[in-house]
Amino acid sequence: MNQQMAEDKEETTSVVPENEDKQKYKTSEHIAFYRRHKLRQAVKYCALLDSLVLTQKGACMELFEPKSKLRLLLQVNAIKNGSMRLMIDEVHPIKERYQVPDVLIGEPVHEHFRVAEKGMDSVTITWGIGLYQVRIYECPFKLELLCKDEVTVTFNPDGRLFFEPLQEPPRPGSALNQDHTGLWQETFGQFVDIKANGPSSVGLDIRLHEFSNVYGIPEHADNLRLKDTSGGEPYRLYNLDVFAYDIDSRLGLYGSIPLLLAHKCNSTIGLFWLNASETLVDVQYTPNENEGDEGPPVKRSRKVHHTDLHWISESGMIDCFVLLGPSPSQTFSQFAQLTGYQALPPLFSLGYHQCRWNYEDEADVKSVDAGFDLHNIPYDVIWLDIEHTDGKRYFTWDPKRFPSPVGLQKHIAEKKRKLVVISDPHIKVDPSWPFYCEAKDGGHFVRDRNGTVYTGTCWPGESSYLDFSCPHTRSWYARWYSFDMYKGSTESLFVWNDMNEPSVFSGPEQTIPKDTIHHGGWEHRELHNLYGFYQHMATVEGLMTRSGGTERPFVLSRSFFAGSQRLGAVWTGDNVATLEYLKISIPMLLSLSVAGIAFCGADVGGFVKDPEPELLVRWYQAGAFQPFFRGHSDKSTKRREPWLFGDAVTTAIRSAIEQRYCLLPYWYTLFYLAHTFAQPPIRPLWVEFPEEERTFAVDSQYMIGSALLVCPVTAAGIKEITISFPGSNELWYDVHTALVYRGYSDQTFPVTLDTVPLFQRGGTVVPRRTGCGSCTADLQQFPINLTVALDHKGCAEGLSYQDDGHSFDYRDIKKFSFRRFLMKPGGLACRSADEDGSFSSECLVQFVVILGMRKKPSEVTVHTSGFQIPVNFQYEEAFNKLTIGDLDLSMEGDWDIRIQ
DSSP states (O other): GGGGSSSSSOOOOSSOOOSSSSSSSSOOOGGGHHHHHHSSOOOOOOOOOOOEEEOOOEEEEEEEEEETTTTEEEEEEEEEEEEEEEEEESOOOOOOOOOOSSSSOOOOOOEEEEEEEEEEEEEEEETTTSSSEEEEEEETEEEEETTTTTEEESSTSSSSOOOOOOOOOOOOOGGGGOOOSSSEEETTTOOOEEEEEEOOOOOEEEETTTTOOOOOOOOOSSSOOOOOOOHHHHHHEEEOOOTTSSSOOOOOOOOOOOOEEETTTTTTEEEEEEEOEEEEEEEEEOOOOOOOOSSSOOOOOOOOOOOEEEEEEESSSSEEEEEOOSSSSHHHHOOOOOHHHHOOOOOOGSSEEEOOOOOOSSHHHHHHHHHHTTOOOOOOEEEEEEEGTHHHHHHHHOOOOOOOOOHHHHHHHTOOEEEEOOOOOOSOOTTTTTTHHHHHTTOOOOOTTTTOEEEETEEEEEEEEEESSSHHHHHHHTTTTTTTSSTTTOTTEEEESTTTBBBBTTTGGGGGOOOOBGGGGOHHHHHHGHHHHHHHEEEEEEEEHHHTTBBOOEEEESSSSGGGGOOEEEESSBBBBSSHHHHHHHHHHHHHTTTTSSSEEOOOOOOOOOHHHHHHHHHHHHHTTTEEEEEEOOOOSOOOOTTTTTTHHHHHHHHHHHHHHHHHHHHHHHHHHHHOOOOOOEEOHHHHHOOOOGTTOOSSSSEEEEEEEEEEOSSSSSSSEEEEEEEOEEEETTTTTTOOSSSEEEEEEOOOOOOOOOOEETTTTEEEEOOSSSSGGGGGGGGEEEEOOOOOSSSSSEEEOOOOOOBBBHSSOOOOOOEEEEEEEEEEEEEETTTTOOOOOEEEEEEEEESSOOOOOOOOOEEEEEHHHHHHOEEEETEEEEEEOOOOEEESSSSEEOOO
């Protein structure tokens, strides 16, 4: 939401405002610290090799800049998970510089360094078996990371290391006080930013050798493969409330993950820049590329490629991890071992969510809920926006619109559905409200630079902002989710954190001023990108405490940082109901996925403006194949419940949602793999086909797990679509027709309104429910259908994970079932994939469909518990399809299906 929509009048226009104020958000020309870094000549730091000290944690030495006499401390650590860490700080700062807390899940386990070689102007250190080496050059300072004796990454290759030391404020009347360069005071529009510590920015250039494809650093409405920024704007990481954001833009949006991935045919590496202040990243491919080229890089002569990066942050210190891979899956795992794995969501949250700003009252909510049942459309969660509160005071209910919140939740819960309510970080200034008074008296608000409670404007009008960076404030806030404090809440209520960049309608760039003060005396500039992460953390803690730690929470957050994946879900914010926004949602979600945020989605239908019926259908079809699946719309739009657009549209939407529910066994398994192995549920083609160059820039189609290839239709009125099948030795089966196509080919398919191109990869097994009921709680009554897609050798493999779908018993008492299906010529076997788990769900496999069976079998028998039972089967020669039915095989037991 945005202030343009915020006058809170019942009648508002649905027209998207133009970029109302061209100077509302900064460009690089407005950012003084970025200009200083870009204009500064290369700085000649020298590494004092004689100062090298090896410790149990790694190596450290001093860097010296002769002109300024500045001394920096360089620390290099090797981490046992396959990463390297480089940190640079002042040797003797006048006070401690900010080092990001709470993002890393613990102190990394370090490897021991040893000196491998010491020359006249360099020293080489290594660790482990010597696969990796770090070579530090004396003057000018340069650090190379070598893999198998080949230089992979170079730090400071062009001398762009720039470190502004903290300073004491200038005396009144001094020359520095007449500051026109943004060192101590910076002005943007009407806003003045006073810098208590003066200039404190840090920057470093990094070269990635032989890499010409880089990804990540979300959130931007841009392509999956990052563009060359030469001559244009850098990628900006600065969490902002950007309503109806521009497409193909490098402006930072609601969240920031400072993780960049680089990939080439035989290697994937990651760079994690652990800094929470405003950060800008320049990308330059060498040889230079056409700035507007969105296709894969063309093959050039034997000239060596590399990518140059320039990271610049406003404050803090340099703290950079290199994730050494070398495979995509290993890189994902290395990042998760540092910042945490994706939280395993409760099963209901993987179903469909229905939201609007705002459902008017209890009768409206019950009517919408009944509409889904009337039209036989499954859904799991209905959402309430800010109007459900009493005067936009969170943790309250409007007494006229929602006089019986407990009764409403019980009504929904009787159908085994949930309610989500919004809770934002701005707190209405109201001395008669106990929550506000407790927050003020307890010192829980952010303060301005003069030490008084900061106030800005947001939905309630004059508001103060909770200081979630303070552990005491987070604990206090969490307690408000208890049933005795949050009156009207029940165990079926979950939470949505919005506006938590934080959004301040009266603030610079519509956010909180950088010179406000947080817990510990830290300026907001140091931790801006962490603010939403901290509210998300506090809300999760609240729901965990509410249940006594027994129930998995569900919390959606608009703002995020590295580590947010271990808290819950995020979405892409205030998008627009156009095809362009539908199309860009795919690379945006893929970028989030490779950066560790697996539970992500985009508002289905577009938040603002009214979608045409065809667009609405296409968006539901796309959303059904994305991790977080929620329809949402602004209150100025026409109502768009799925049954309001005629039978054809209702039928198409129902089909998309039903397909989602039937596939939930597969989705849930993928989220378990994300939770335990950091493998993203949706992934770019290059992740699954890392040696196939033609996949490296594809972001219109993607993989769901390793088994399904989907290409959502994102164009209007088209009659056909072209699918690019990866993998030179792969087979791809059309899920709807069972027809098979060979990999490394392009195929054109006809398109109708019902078309959702979906293909199963040969060599995989996908579990589905045979029906979906009215919500996820009904799924257990439907048996499982296994679809086995054979590869060239007649083999396939797949997994299925089950638990109770809501508690932590899977973790605490190993109450889960993890099964493996293995198909070889002659039969299909079901075995345990983890003997530690034990769970009885009474779930049965009823049908097995085998695609690619080239010969009709003479007999099919089931072998289980010592018995051999012949079973019925049907063979369709035209499709090489074998269907084995009426099985009733336990998902928790071992069994074999033998095919002769």
